[in-house]
């Protein structure tokens with residue numbers, strides 16, 4: 001009863017013997033020198049996953065796992081002068097004022113006493 005070929009895709013040579021290895025992805029046996037390290041994106045760099053895979057299972061690292069490197073913020077202006085209209089719009093209008101906690105309160109609501 002034939003069970004199968006245990007050598008997989010690795011060929012044994014009597015004159016030039018080489019080590020065999022199992023692909024970590026498909027499980028077939030290949031000559032060890034044909035197995036390649038699988039890499040993957042982690043953050044902003046490629047890392048070795050530790051898997052040795054055959055040429056058929058070797059995949060291109062997914063770009064979606066790569067972190068986006070944003071450029072730095074621009075340098076702020078020293079002593080800016082945005083103008084009165086722009087400053088009032090930033091805090092919610094001319095009738096509103098910002099408190100020390102950053103909460104914008106409406107002065108008309110406070111004056112009515114409700």
Ligand SMILES: [Zn+2]
Pocket residue numbers: 023024025026027028053054055056057
């Ligand atoms: Zn494979």
